[in-house]
């Protein structure tokens with residue numbers, strides 16, 4: 001049974017003191033997830049306490065278990081494929097930006113997704129562009145530190161690769177020369193996807209505005225407040241525009257996740273902790289951040305789309321972090 005396998009793996013990591021606090025929190029959650037009644041009591045007593053120290057929480061997917069990372073990424077991108085509304089606000093934003101770029105530049109559009117995971121968003125953007133018969137070449141760079149991503153995206157994009165509509169390349173680093181090389185390759189492709197397997201902060205040496213757009217979905221809660229600020233600064237260095245989609249903290253959402261994802265314990269555990277780490281609508285409203293435009297949507301879960309445009313914001317580069 002999946003829960004028992006997760007518990008065994010967590011116990012094996014407990015001897016490493018750097019993971020002990022994260023392991024103990026996850027052990028408690030997964031033991032509670034054995035039965036609906038114990039999950040109910042865990043929710044009542046633990047959610048308020050864990051919420052108070054949310055910046056110290058780590059999800060199962062943040063721990064060094066590539067097989068659980070793969071399972072979580074597959075389930076998350078499976079949900080996003082089953083319920084495309086989960087990505088609609090940012091998908092529409094990206095497609096509109098690509099249409100604008102097609103009018104103003106002749107070269108391929110260069111987009112970079114930070115913490116790209118299973119890249120369901122990119123799959124949906126590609127299909128929307130194909131349906132619209134858009135011919136302009138696009139390079140989708142996906143940066144992710146998890147070794148599990150390659151297998152997930154290889155399986156996901158196999159049909160597009162087979163039809164020669166997409167080519168997938170991999171890289172462990174990215175330099176200005178690499179960018180030029182990929183841009184040239186893109187001119188001969190419908191879509192080029194480059195998976196860069198590294199920590200996003202390794203990209204800080206790239207020149208300013210190396211990309212047309214930086215975006216991320218369901219990433220920020222994985223970062224510490226300090227990393228969150230650094231990510232905004234790096235993103236504003238790398239592109240003139242940033243888009244972010246993330247969920248919002250809400251207890252009813254956690255309960256709903258329990259109902260709908262009960263059959264997928266690894267993903268459910270990750271989703272519960274990620275909601276606990278997310279910012280609330282109240283926080284985002286009470287701490288408006290200069291340069292960022294925030295809109296809220298329910299699709300069917302509460303999320304926000306935040307957009308930062310360097311041309312409008314000038315030097316104000318502070319993320320809606322917290």
Ligand SMILES: C[S@@+](CC[C@H](N)C(=O)[O-])C[C@H]1O[C@@H](n2cnc3c(N)ncnc32)[C@H](O)[C@@H]1O
Pocket residue numbers: 073076077080114115116117118119120143144145146198199200201216217218219222
């Ligand atoms: C919850 S998943 C979201 C995946 C995808 N964006 C989505 O919405 O389906 C977060 C992803 O961010 C990646 N990640 C977290 N911190 C990162 C970092 N510092 N650099 C690169 N990737 C990171 C994780 O490996 C994970 O795949």
